[in-house]
Amino acid sequence: MEYDVVVVGGGPSGLSAAIRVKQLAEQQGRDISVCLLEKGSEIGAHILSGAVIEPRTLNELIPDWKEKGAPLNTPAAKDRFLFLTETESVQLPTPPQMNNHGNYIVSLGNFCRWLGEQAEALGVEIYPGFAAAEVLYNADGSVKGVATGNVGTGKNGELEGEPGIELWAKQTIFAEGCRGSLTKTLFERFALRDGADPQTYGIGIKELWEVKPENHQPGSITHTVGWPMDTATYGGSFLYHLENNQVVVGFVVGLDYENPYLSPFEEFQRFKTHPAIKKVFEGGRRISYGARALSEGGIQSLPKLTFPGGVLVGDTAGFLNVPKIKGTHTAMKSAMLAAEAVVEVLAGDAGGAGVEASSYSAKVKQSWLYDELWKVRNIRPSFRWGLWPAMIYSAVDTFLFRGRAPWTLRHRHADNETLRPAAECTPIDYPKPDGELTFDRLSSVFISNTNHSEDQPPHLKLKNxxxxxxxxxxxxDAPEQRYCPAGVYEIVGRDEGQPRLQINAQNCVHCKTCDIKDPTQNINWVTPEGGGGPNYPNM
Structure with missing residues (x-):
């Protein structure tokens, strides 16, 4: 199937890119065919974020979004920023980057479903349930498009299955989200990470609750630092009160942590038992659960964004504003700028096929997006000094230098390089779940509606x-047992003296943490059959 533009990924950046290409084509009186592939069973099925959305980019992309029914229903109200000890909470001044006046608490999945409707109304062909599994190349080495994976291949290769579809494009926009499986191959082929700092990541784990009406404060926003994390480990929480007595609660742990006994999932469960937190959920009901990695490196970790025949947008490149705890508006803005560059090359003498849309990088540097990320570039790397030195430095950088300090702090190590040997670390004794406020992994995965066909090749590959x-x-001591939030990795046979790793690939919620944190990078996450994975409602 041939198109002018193929977009890989149906998140906010991919959908924004598709919409913007069609808008520009309409303004210029041109016919530009656009196809979007989404590996989830539907648009929004794999989307997980806090989320508080800053509508700045949405105002640019679709100015009449309110009239068109965008699901931004809960305006942000009161902000609180707490430091937690094990039993107490202290309210701190809210950093200016975390001021949410004018923003909205949303379900990002539902927002993407709405964006999908806007894209289809403009003529974008959207194919959910189709996972792009391979990048295709022209004879001159430029990107030709993508191919979807085979369907029906047997678990051990005994059944050949139906071959995937090749989608050829003059320009391919990669919007795979954090740690995109195809984007990794593009990094290597085109040396896109040369000169950039290593990317650093966090894992975000989230639950959606229905709480008692008396515990619900629509628009209320709380962030915390401190307990249960130690001061050397980057991490914190969020509580956002949506409409209809719903509250989202989540915890983010920086994946540059050192102790192999640390479990982000268990830290999240323990966090909910704090006296200042648990009272929100008493008598409530947990509705959904999920997890997803996020790119935290900021502007110094951005790769080269363009290559012959394609571009990178959104979190697959790493446009998250970490101190602001927001990436939707930045991801969407990167996508709009990429779309403008792509439309320009499509109008060129060569018709755009295999051409590098180089003006995209220049457009980013000339936009408010670059300025916003540049001003906060030193906040996340300062946390390698520990919580309190980083908080003090961040205040100086923000208020004294206003983000324009004459230096840039660097990210020195990839996250897989930071673990210390187990012999040098102390195991962490996590409390058992009570089934009311705290839960185990398997019951959590159950309410993520995760499903994979058992009779397919496992999508978690071991190189050795x-x-x-x-x-x-x-x-x-096998840290994959603890950093995976879905119980995918188990060491079995230990008591018998014959330990082996068992991979429960059916549990995978596609968070990509294993692909990031595995010490030797021996685990390679590839796309399963399209439609597999979580099916998040209202996440």
Whole structure:
């Protein structure tokens, strides 16, 4: 199937890119065909974020979004920023980047479903349930498009399955989200990360609750730092009160942590037992659960954004504003700028096929997007000094230098390089779940509506099958058992003296943490059959 533009990924950046291409084509009286692939069973099925959305980019992309029924129903109200000890909470001044006046608490999944409707109304062909599994190349090495994965292949390769579809494009926009599986291959082929700092990531774990009416404060926003994290580990929480007595609660842990015994999932469950937090959920009901990695490196970790025949947009490149705890408006803005560059090359003498849309990078540097990310570039890397030095530095950087300090702090290590040997660390004793406020992994995965066909090749690939026991277990006590929030990785046979790694790929919620944190980068996350994975409602 041939198109002018193929977009890989149906998140806010991919949908915004598709919409903007069609808008520009309409303004110029041109016919530009656009196809969007989404690996989830529907638009929004794999979307997970806090989320508080800053409508700045939405105002630019679709100025009449209110009249068109965008699901921005809960205006942000009161902001609170708390420091937690094990039993107490202290309210701190809210950093200016975290001031949410004029923003909205949303379900990002539902927002993407609405964006999908706007895209289809403009003529974008959207194909959910189709996972782009391979990048295609022209003879000259430029990107030709993508191919979807085979369907029906047997678990051990005994069934050949139906071949995927090749989608050829003059320009391909990669909007895969954090740690995109195809984007990783583009990094290597086109050396896109040369000169950039290593990307650093966090894992965000989230639950949606229905709480008692007396515990519900629509528009209320709370962020916390401190307990249960130690002061050397980057992390914090969010509580957002939506409409209809719904509250989202989540916890983010920086994946540059050192202790292999740390479990982000268990830290999140423990966090909910704090006296200042648990009272919100008493008598409530947990509705949904999910997890997703996010790119935290900021502007110094951005890769080269363009290559012959394609561009990177959104969190697959890493446009998150970490101190603001927001990435939707930045992802959408990057997509709009990329769309403008793509439409320009499509109008060129060569017709745009295989051409590099180089003006995209220049457009980013000339936009408010670059200025916003530049001003906060030193906040996240300062946390390598610990919580309190970082808080003091961040205040100086924000108020004294106003984000324009004459230096840039660097990210020195990839997250997989930071674990210390288990022998140097203290195991963490996590309390058992009570089934009312705190829960185990498997009951959590159940309410994420995660499903994969069991009769398909596992999408979690080991480059070397001996490494999990000879390296991960021997040196780090198998940290994959703890950093995975879905119970995918288990060491079995230990008591019998014959340990082996068991991979429960059906549990995978597509968070990508294993692909990021595995110490030797031995785990490679590839796309399963389209439609597999979580089916998040209202997340």
């Amino acid at each position: 099958k001996s490494v999990p026991i000879e390296v991960n277990l021997a040196e780090y």
